[in-house]
Amino acid sequence: MKVTPLASLTRLLPLTTAIALASLALPAQAYDYECKPPKTSYAEVYCTDDNQLFVAHNKDYQPQALINKQGKVLANLKGYENVDQ
Numbered sequence: 077m078k079v080t081p082l083a084s085l086t087r088l089l090p091l092t093t094a095i096a097l098a099s100l101a102l103p104a105q106a107y108d109y110e111c112k113p114p115k116t117s118y119a120e121v122y123c124t125d126d127n128q129l130f131v132a133h134n135k136d137y138q139p140q141a142l143i144n145k146q147g148k149v150l151a152n153l154k155g156y157e158n159v160d161q
Contacts, residue, residue, distance in 0.1 A: 114147035 111123035118132035118140055129150070132141040142151040 114143065114145055116143060116147045118143075 113121035
């Protein structure tokens, strides 16, 4: 039995549709996590890859502290010029 190109495309249509729908649903799940920094006295607080840790900066954007979700200082970063986040 010889398969024509049109017949093989027809077989792939359900698979292609399923992959397309899955790719639309995945980004919504991937961004479900939203960064919510704790309230602190620092001018700016930025998220890190670890959702338990945050980097606090002063008004000049110099790193000041590594803080946890409750806003407690875990490490003093004064004197560092930059922190990779």
